[in-house]
Amino acid sequence: MNTAAQVENNLPHQVAPDVVIDVKNLVTHYDDKLILDDINFTVNKGEIMVIMGGSGSGKSTLLRFLLGLNTPTSGTVSLLGKDITQMSAQEMYEMRKQMGVAFQGGALFGSMTVAENTQLPLREHTRLDENTMRIMSRMKLEVVNLAGFEDLMPAQLSGGMIKRAALARAIIMDPKLLFFDEPSAGLDPVVAAELDELILRLRDAMNMSIVVVTHELDSAFKIADRITVLDRGKILMCGTVDEVRNSGNERIHNLLNRKPRQDAVDVDEYMGRLTGRNIKGSLPD
Amino acid sequence: MKYPVHEHGKFSVISLTGEVDLNCSPQAREQILKCLKKNNHLLIDLSAVEYIDSSGVASLVEGFQTARGQQLQFALLGVSKAALQVLQLARLDKVFPIYASIDDVDL
Numbered sequence: 001m002n003t004a005a006q007v008e009n010n011l012p013h014q015v016a017p018d019v020v021i022d023v024k025n026l027v028t029h030y031d032d033k034l035i036l037d038d039i040n041f042t043v044n045k046g047e048i049m050v051i052m053g054g055s056g057s058g059k060s061t062l063l064r065f066l067l068g069l070n071t072p073t074s075g076t077v078s079l080l081g082k083d084i085t086q087m088s089a090q091e092m093y094e095m096r097k098q099m100g101v102a103f104q105g106g107a108l109f110g111s112m113t114v115a116e117n118t119q120l121p122l123r124e125h126t127r128l129d130e131n132t133m134r135i136m137s138r139m140k141l142e143v144v145n146l147a148g149f150e151d152l153m154p155a156q157l158s159g160g161m162i163k164r165a166a167l168a169r170a171i172i173m174d175p176k177l178l179f180f181d182e183p184s185a186g187l188d189p190v191v192a193a194e195l196d197e198l199i200l201r202l203r204d205a206m207n208m209s210i211v212v213v214t215h216e217l218d219s220a221f222k223i224a225d226r227i228t229v230l231d232r233g234k235i236l237m238c239g240t241v242d243e244v245r246n247s248g249n250e251r252i253h254n255l256l257n258r259k260p261r262q263d264a265v266d267v268d269e270y271m272g273r274l275t276g277r278n279i280k281g282s283l284p285d
Numbered sequence: 286m287k288y289p290v291h292e293h294g295k296f297s298v299i300s301l302t303g304e305v306d307l308n309c310s311p312q313a314r315e316q317i318l319k320c321l322k323k324n325n326h327l328l329i330d331l332s333a334v335e336y337i338d339s340s341g342v343a344s345l346v347e348g349f350q351t352a353r354g355q356q357l358q359f360a361l362l363g364v365s366k367a368a369l370q371v372l373q374l375a376r377l378d379k380v381f382p383i384y385a386s387i388d389d390v391d392l
Contacts, residue, residue: 131343131347135343139339139342204370
């Protein structure tokens with residue numbers, strides 16, 4: 001049960017605010033097209049922030065900036081107090097030791113077993129002995145309910161198992177920051193619910209700060225401490241689950257009620273987009 | 286880091302302290318295995334542990350399994366809430382013998 005003060009501060013899980021992710025005035029373009037427009041939000045220690053939005057809203061692009069995979073046109077992305085947009089490759093390498101990422105498709109190496117995939121960050125970043133690495137890997141596979149599958153190859157796994165193996169790899173180093181791209185996408189409801197439970201347990205047991213990118217409403221409402229709603233590259237709102245549910249914003253309402261886009265159509269702009277030339281262009285012969 | 290070890294009845298007691306993470310867990314592992322090599326029953330005092338990560342827990346797992354193989358007793362003492370949550374994540378709280386304090390151990 002959240003206290004009134006916690007809700008007022010939009011911090012349902014946190015007692016003392018401790019910002020671990022701070023995005024300020026983030027703007028990015030692909031060529032001339034504006035993709036992310038003045039994005040600002042924070043994530044606190046031990047908090048689950050869900051980034052939600054429809055297809056093309058910019059949420060996966062935003063995730064790439066949080067991971068330091070892209071450089072913005074302007075603005076800053078600070079992780080654990082350090083601006084990653086200005087970091088050298090070596091500094092980013094050190095930062096990545098404290099980050100775990102579970103990509104949507106799993107991104108497991110097809111030529112490695114589940115255990116080898118899971119141990120990969122340990123081999124890259126530590127000098128632990130083989131026994132410790134093997135036990136750590138098996139512990140994480142136990143946590144994600146994949147105990148006994150360590151010798152299988154990724155091609156032998158179901159979609160849900162691949163996501164769980166990817167999660168095991170993402171948490172093998174006990175990262176402070178965990179990023180999870182579309183954990184529920186393509187999974188049956190039972191497996192999706194299991195993954196949601198697991199994300200909550202990781203937050204509670206390890207005090208991880210977790211960013212989940214998803215368009216699955218049920219999952220978002222179940223796990224989020226706060227939700228950032230993106231639409232066409234802009235933040236529509238950032239608030240608690242209740243605040244998002246009760247928002248009077250029409251676009252959020254449409255997203256929550258799965259209503260298709262009903263934008264006013266600009267005929268010139270639309271026809272220009274379809275034909276590849278504006279109204280002043282020459283007509284076809 | 287070298288963790289303090291003392292004898293209590295038939296047990297050696299290793300007191301882990303502070304943050305048992307990737308930097309310190311190799312030393313914890315080494316001390317645990319060294320005590321077991323001497324065929325000592327072992328208690329691991331976790332009451333002063335502020336944080337333990339998976340590598341630290343892995344050292345405990347390896348120690349426990351080694352002790353079992355040698356038919357030695359192995360238990361955890363004074364497990365803090367933070368450490369307990371990490372153990373619970375992998376259901377290890379149901380595996381390790383855990384005592385609130387050394388007074389509860391049958392010496």
